[in-house]
Amino acid sequence: MQANPIEPGFSSVATVSEVTREYLAKEHLLLINGEWVAGEQGDSIDTFDPATGEKIATVAIGHQADIDKAVAAANAAFISPWSKLSHFERAKYLSKLARLIEDHAETFTELEILDNGMPRFISALTIQNISEMFDYYAGAAQRIEGTTTNPPRHITEVAEALTYTVKEPVGVAGQIVPWNVPISTAVLKLAPALAAGCTVVVKPSEETPLSILLLGELIIEAGFPPGVVNIVNGYGYDAGQHLAEHPQVDKISFTGSTATGRKVIAAAMGNLKKVSLELGGKSPVVIMPDADLSLVVPGVAMATFFLQGQNCMAGTRIFIHESIHDECIEQIAAFARQFVIGHGLKPETFIGPLISKAHRDKVYGYIQKGIEEGATLVCGGNMLAGEGNFIEPTIFTNCTPDMAIVKEEIFGPVMAVQRFNTTDLDEIAAMANNTEYGLSGSVWTTNLSTAHSLVARIRAGQVSINCHGAIGTNIPFGGYGQSGWGREFGQEGLDAYLETKAVTARL
Ligand code: NAD
Numbered sequence: 001m002q003a004n005p006i007e008p009g010f011s012s013v014a015t016v017s018e019v020t021r022e023y024l025a026k027e028h029l030l031l032i033n034g035e036w037v038a039g040e041q042g043d044s045i046d047t048f049d050p051a052t053g054e055k056i057a058t059v060a061i062g063h064q065a066d067i068d069k070a071v072a073a074a075n076a077a078f079i080s081p082w083s084k085l086s087h088f089e090r091a092k093y094l095s096k097l098a099r100l101i102e103d104h105a106e107t108f109t110e111l112e113i114l115d116n117g118m119p120r121f122i123s124a125l126t127i128q129n130i131s132e133m134f135d136y137y138a139g140a141a142q143r144i145e146g147t148t149t150n151p152p153r154h155i156t157e158v159a160e161a162l163t164y165t166v167k168e169p170v171g172v173a174g175q176i177v178p179w180n181v182p183i184s185t186a187v188l189k190l191a192p193a194l195a196a197g198c199t200v201v202v203k204p205s206e207e208t209p210l211s212i213l214l215l216g217e218l219i220i221e222a223g224f225p226p227g228v229v230n231i232v233n234g235y236g237y238d239a240g241q242h243l244a245e246h247p248q249v250d251k252i253s254f255t256g257s258t259a260t261g262r263k264v265i266a267a268a269m270g271n272l273k274k275v276s277l278e279l280g281g282k283s284p285v286v287i288m289p290d291a292d293l294s295l296v297v298p299g300v301a302m303a304t305f306f307l308q309g310q311n312c313m314a315g316t317r318i319f320i321h322e323s324i325h326d327e328c329i330e331q332i333a334a335f336a337r338q339f340v341i342g343h344g345l346k347p348e349t350f351i352g353p354l355i356s357k358a359h360r361d362k363v364y365g366y367i368q369k370g371i372e373e374g375a376t377l378v379c380g381g382n383m384l385a386g387e388g389n390f391i392e393p394t395i396f397t398n399c400t401p402d403m404a405i406v407k408e409e410i411f412g413p414v415m416a417v418q419r420f421n422t423t424d425l426d427e428i429a430a431m432a433n434n435t436e437y438g439l440s441g442s443v444w445t446t447n448l449s450t451a452h453s454l455v456a457r458i459r460a461g462q463v464s465i466n467c468h469g470a471i472g473t474n475i476p477f478g479g480y481g482q483s484g485w486g487r488e489f490g491q492e493g494l495d496a497y498l499e500t501k502a503v504t505a506r507l
Contacts, residue, residue: 015304015345020110023214028059030066030233034226036493040065045206050117050353051343053387057211064231064242067201070230074172074199077227077252083169083197085479087141088339091172093224095192099483100218101131106181108211113344115181115208117352118307120344129473130187136473141195151504158507167498169197170274174243175492176236176264177212179205179355180310180411185278186212188488189253190229196497201230201239201249207355236260247271252276255312257483258407258437273321276496278312278487279479280409284432285315285468286454288445289323289423295466296444297331302444303468305336305393306356309363309413312483313440313462313469316414317406317470319431324364325326329417331399333379336393341384351387354412360389363412370405372394375416376476409437425450428489429457438480442468461487 010405029036039432041061048054062070082090088452101108112123144167151161175189186202204212216231219466234238236256244252244267254264258279269277284304287296303315320328330336344348354360367381380394389411399416406416420431432441441460445451451465460477464470471477471489478487484495 010135014109015347016114017097017106020107020114022209023111024114025059027491028057028210028213028233029167030060030062030070031213031229031231032070032219033067033077033230034224036216039063039068042432047207047210048356049114050355051388051390056114057210059213059233061206061241064238066232066234067203067239068247069181070201070232070241071172071174071246073227073230074201075248076201077225078169081225082199083230085197087144090195090197091138091141093222094141094191095132097224098131098134098221099140101127101134101215104249105131105213106219108214110345111211111214112183112208115210118181118344118347119352120347121171121350122307123344126184130183133187133191134472137191137195137494140192142496144196145496146500152278155504156507161504162507163502163504166501166503168501170499171198171498172248173244173497174202174242174249174252175200176243176252176254176256177202177204179207180307180312182208183211183215185255186215188493189255192488192494193253193497196226196494198251199228200348201232201243203243204231204233204234206233206235229254239252239325241267242470244268245270249273251276253488253496258320261484272326274496276488277479277484278477278488279439279482279484280411280437281312281314281443281479281483282317282407282409282435283313283315283440283460284435284458285318285441286443286453286458287318287320287324287328288443288447288450289321290446290450291324291444292446292466293328293331295323296328297335299442299467300391300444301332301335302372304415305339305351305413305463306469307390310353310402310411311469312356313471314411315440315442315468316410316416316417317432317435318417319420319428320417321423322419324446325397325417325419329378329395333395334417336395336473337379339393341390341392344389351390351413354391355389356390359411360391363391363414364404365409366408366410366412366414367391367394370403370414370416370437373403375399375403375405380413401431407435421448421452425454425457429454433457433459439483440464440492441467444465
């Protein structure tokens with residue numbers, strides 16, 4: 001174990017604003033039908049700062065009866081008024097919410113840091129992204145439109161006819177959110193759902209509910225009709241499972257692990273609700289012999305270590321051509337060693353804590369396994385002593401495809417490097433595709449033909465060239481294989497909340 005650079009208690013970190021402190025001290029309830037209510041059972045859980053272990057807030061939790069109430073409120077609000085509003089009226093609510101988020105950006109930023117542990121530079125970026133997301137879908141709501149097409153022949157043979165399609169909201173959407181980027185994941189589900197005319201029950205992760213509850217306050221302030229957005233914090237096996245099973249929920253959108261995704265599919269089968277899944281990943285990063293190391297070194301280090309590796313897109317299977325392997329590793333390791341590890345509130349922090357002690361121990365277990373399985377530990381590998389859940393950025397080389405650190409999603413700051421000595425793109429792609437996942441990936445080369453030819457062979461929903469994890473509000477994102485079903489972001493993210501109705505009129 002290494003010494004822990006963190007003082008006990010976030011209170012000792014200078015930069016928490018008074019507004020955030022006041023928010024933390026408040027009573028945090030469930031948002032059902034436009035009102036803050038305690039759950040039916042009146043119980044609550046504490047949430048903790050993962051950098052210090054300090055309790056930061058107490059939050060009410062909901063159970064199945066609370067989900068039932070929230071679903072009933074969402075159904076009532078769907079029938080009227082929400083799905084009846086014009087697209088332009090709905091768009092106004094979304095734009096108003098975007099402005100309110102901007103007004104509260106600093107509180108959101110601090111809450112995400114304290115609840116999740118992410119460094120400030122990431123938190124600030126995600127808050128900027130969520131107001132953009134509401135603006136983007138406010139625009140998209142105004143462009144929801146159908147088509148006209150040719151009527152069926154058996155009708156036109158006997159009469160004039162007109163056929164057109166209209167887009168209608170799916171109905172009530174259940175949205176289950178993970179802890180790794182809590183507010184972003186919630187908003188990239190909420191914004192398109194609301195734009196489409198759906199009403200929503202959100203189930204935040206029990207680990208990180210605070211920023212989503214603050215969003216609930218702004219939803220009330222923006223004047224959304226009661227029941228349009230309901231927020232029920234609670235445990236996955238209880239509130240989450242019940243939401244996924246619920247017969248009055250028309251669609252479930254889930255982001256989380258592949259194992260839980262399977263449970264959500266099974267739960268959704270009762271009423272065959274529509275299902276969108278954003279699941280795990282083990283994304284390949286391929287570094288070709290002609291790659292520009294000045295891009296590779298920071299880019300690949302960030303691909304793995306961004307958000308402490310608690311990132312579904314993390315590039316964790318690194319393939320480096322033999323000819324540049326040693327130089328590349330030396331430079332990436334030197335880069336990783338200079339990352340400042342610390343409390344996310346400190347502006348200089350680059351690597352924050354992992355979400356919980358249990359998760360830290362799991363990640364550390366993988367590091368031990370990597371050593372046992374014969375991978376070479378190049379840097380990192382230590383937990384930091386103390387109450388914070390810190391693990392050093394860790395790099396293993398001489399990895400083989402059968403090792404657990406290569407096959408399984410670790411969701412921590414662990415890079416597993418394999419070397420290759422071929423330039424045959426089919427062989428390289430076969431190595432990259434040797435995974436059950438297919439979420440993200442990247443290719444690093446100065447040869448455009450190599451880049452595009454390799455991208456075409458990689459089986460993943462998002463592949464970047466000379467960068468990694470290039471997400472954006474307008475860019476569809478989702479997985480091949482066991483990384484998920486469907487796409488979020490962009491127009492496809494909106495389509496996921498719309499049904500198409502075909503209408504034929506015999507004139
Ligand atoms: P998780 O699957 O443990 O939990 C996710 C959410 O599901 C939480 O809100 C949890 O309470 C709930 N849940 C748990 N059991 C449930 C059940 N039986 N029924 C319904 N809901 C249930 O995942 P996590 O640990 O919170 O997040 C990490 C995982 O999420 C990683 O695998 C990561 O790759 C994945 N993830 C994927 C994306 C993506 O876009 N593909 C984005 C972020 C995270």
